[in-house]
Amino acid sequence: MSQNLSAWSGVLACPLDHYTLIQNPDGALVCSHCGFFPPLIENKGRQVLDFRAEGTPQTVSVSFTLPIAPLDRYQLAQTHFRAPAAARASSTSQVKLKTKLDAGCQYYLRQLLAEHGADVPILDLGCGSGDNTRFLREIGFRNILPVDWSAVGAEILVDAHRLPLKDRSFRIVVSTAVFEHLYNPFVAMAEISRVLDDQGCFLGGASFWEAWHGSSYFHLTPDAWNVLLNQNALYLNDLWAGWGIVPAAISHVLTPGHFRRLGYGIQGLIERVYRLWGGEMAVRKFQLRASGSYMVYATRHQ
Ligand SMILES: [Zn+2]
16 A cells, blocks of 8 residues: 555445455455455556456445425526635635636635645545646645546546445545546435535536537536435535636537637626626526536535
């Protein structure tokens, strides 16, 4: 086990049944219940433990309460979108850090740091090359576990539908641009809720547009986020638009791979027109009609 990973040995569990992993005399981890063991594999030039249990079938159950009341779009425009507004108000005093995280996510992460402290355990789910983990470290968080299906930044390889982590072992789960790539968002959100503790919160977002980018399946609407969270003991505390519909349409549909910055420019221009015409509410209603992505901040309780 790497030095980084041994710090997390207390939260690791069997991905199939969540039983404790015990260490063999030779140092290898093995499930105390079913005998599962994560093989050490070479992943993009790095030796990592593979907890995905690829090829091992598993039955999971998901419970629903129906019907679920849909969100009221106009009410949402009034009560949510707090993150970008707060980020605009506080951005002048902050050091700019290089990150793909949008201003709303950056705002909440700084708030969470102040509220929960630097040592709370954070799961960076679908960490990719490690951009989110780098940002979290730069602002001061010290306990971040980056995991991914296969990306280079991962400390361990995991399947988001069966996390190899103990119940209530994390305070914060961060997951951006991941959910649209999952086969079953309900199962994955149930797993996130399971590993979050009683004060746990989820910060993330998914593509709403971009029908083809990598392999992607469920591109989430605001209502989809609300249902996913609501069915898993989490509350949609805030929601806002990530990147706009115009850059998404230009750089993914009209001229794939090009003119993204031009798209941002036009999006900004359209939003300015809406703002002049109908104020912040008009901008939000425009962003709720369609967006490149929607971002959410969710907490255990209202
Ligand atoms: Zn097991």
